[in-house]
Amino acid sequence: MAKLITVDALDYVYPDGTPALFDINLEIAEEEFIAFIGQNGSGKTTLSKCLNGLLRPTQGSIIVDDLDTRQRGIIKQLVTKVGYVFQNPDHQLFNRTVWAEIAYGPNNIGLSQSEVKERVIEAAQVAGVHEDVFDTHPYFLDKGLRQRVAIASILALRPKTIIVDEPTTGQDVRQSIEVMNFLKRLRDEEGHTIIIITHEMRIVADYAERTVVLGKGRKLLDGPTREVFAQPEILKQTFVEPPQITRVGQALVEEGLPNDVLSVEEMKVAFNRK
Numbered sequence: 288m289a290k291l292i293t294v295d296a297l298d299y300v301y302p303d304g305t306p307a308l309f310d311i312n313l314e315i316a317e318e319e320f321i322a323f324i325g326q327n328g329s330g331k332t333t334l335s336k337c338l339n340g341l342l343r344p345t346q347g348s349i350i351v352d353d354l355d356t357r358q359r360g361i362i363k364q365l366v367t368k369v370g371y372v373f374q375n376p377d378h379q380l381f382n383r384t385v386w387a388e389i390a391y392g393p394n395n396i397g398l399s400q401s402e403v404k405e406r407v408i409e410a411a412q413v414a415g416v417h418e419d420v421f422d423t424h425p426y427f428l429d430k431g432l433r434q435r436v437a438i439a440s441i442l443a444l445r446p447k448t449i450i451v452d453e454p455t456t457g458q459d460v461r462q463s464i465e466v467m468n469f470l471k472r473l474r475d476e477e478g479h480t481i482i483i484i485t486h487e488m489r490i491v492a493d494y495a496e497r498t499v500v501l502g503k504g505r506k507l508l509d510g511p512t513r514e515v516f517a518q519p520e521i522l523k524q525t526f527v528e529p530p531q532i533t534r535v536g537q538a539l540v541e542e543g544l545p546n547d548v549l550s551v552e553e554m555k556v557a558f559n560r561k
Contacts, residue, residue, distance in 0.1 A: 288316040291447055291480055292338060292369070296347035299333055307333040308504045311347070317447065320474050321482045322495035322512070326526040329501040331484045335450045338482075339369035352447070363396045370441030374452040374484075376433040377426070385411075385428075385436050386421040392444045406443040413477065414439035415469065431462040435469070442473075448480040449473065455487055463487075467494050488530045492516065492549040500525060517547040 294313035300306045308330045315321065315338075323331040336342045337349055340356045349356040351368045373379045382388040389410055393403040411418065414435045420428065425436050434454070441449060451470060455463035471494060473479045485491060491498055491512060498515040500508035502525030508515045516522070516529035519537060528534065536548040548554050 288318055290314055290316050291352060293350045294334075294338070294347070295350075297334075297337065297344050297349060298346035299330075299337060299342060300345045306504060308337070311506050313499065313506070313509070315448065315480060315482070317480055318474055318478055319480050319482075320471070320494060320496050321480075322491040322498045323482060323484045323501065324486070324488070324491060324498060324525075324527055325501035325507075328503075329525050330504040331501055332452060333504075334501065335371065335452065335482065335484055338448070338450065339371045340365035341371065366392065366446070367396065367444050368446055369448045369450065370444060370446040372434070372437050372441055372449065372451045372454075374456055376430065376437040379437045379440070380425040380433060383424055384422050385416065385425055388425055388436055389416070389439045389443050392440055396444070406445070410439040410442035413442055413473070430457055431465065434458075434466060438469075446479075448482065450482040450484070452484045454483055454485065455490055463490070470494070488516075488528065492530045492533070500527065513547045513549060516549065 292315040294311055297308055297311040299308040311334060323335065325331050333342065337344060337356070338351070340362055343357055351365060354361055354364055354368065356365065380388055382391055386407060389407045390403050393406045398406070416432070416435050416439050425433055428436065454466050454470065458466065467490060470481050470483070474481045483495065495512050497510065498508070498512040499506060500515060500522065507521055507524060508518060516533050519529060522529065529537070530549065532551055532554055533548055536554060537546045540546050
């Protein structure tokens with residue numbers, strides 16, 4: 288898989304002097320599905336905003352498709368490479384109609400009206416936003432649909448990488464599954480790289496193939512999700528616990544169970560092998 292993003296020795300300090308990230312090194316490739324996890328204040332969101340140029344590195348560098356995010360005047364190029372969906376869609380949506388919301392990005396980068404129309408229709412179809420709500424104010428929609436509109440507004444810019452901050456917050460189980468399955472389809476069928484920021488370890492186990500663990504602004508772990516969850520002592524440093532089924536397996540290691548099970552089905556297989 289081709290490399291999309293390279294993070295090299297990244298430090299970030301907020302303007303008020305608060306240090307947030309220390310010596311982060313990371314490579315992200317095409318069609319990955321990655322989770323950023325860690326306690327509040329660990330640096331997850333700060334790192335994500337650095338990846339799409341909302342924040343510029345204090346030290347080190349981030350290269351996105353040969354673009355150096357430290358350069359000035361390239362934000363219109365960066366937003367077509369890495370899209371960022373906020374935790375609360377209401378912090379992202381500000382236009383008076385769904386159509387205007389999805390069209391905002393393409394209009395802002397100077398596309399022709401015919402190209403804008405094509406992209407709005409395309410993004411809406413992919414995100415599951417029906418044309419009958421195009422003239423509706425986004426705030427009149429339920430949260431699940433508002434989030435789809437927010438995602439569609441990012442898709443209209445056709446970024447290769449999409450970052451979604453807390454995709455399941457404030458949603459019931461059915462809505463959470465719908466959102467996560469939608470993100471998985473974006474990766475599987477549309478070829479996007481997906482990065483989620485989440486505290487839901489069950490979601491990480493079910494969907495993320497790779498997990499990056501942050502603690503106090505430093506990268507503690509980075510690898511296949513199964514291997515990351517098999518290191519509970521390191522996870523404790525950032526107050527993260529593996530999913531319950533994984534913890535059960537780890538508690539029964541002496542009985543011959545593996546310490547990296549991610550689902551009930553895997554646990555059943557493990558028991559049957561005993």
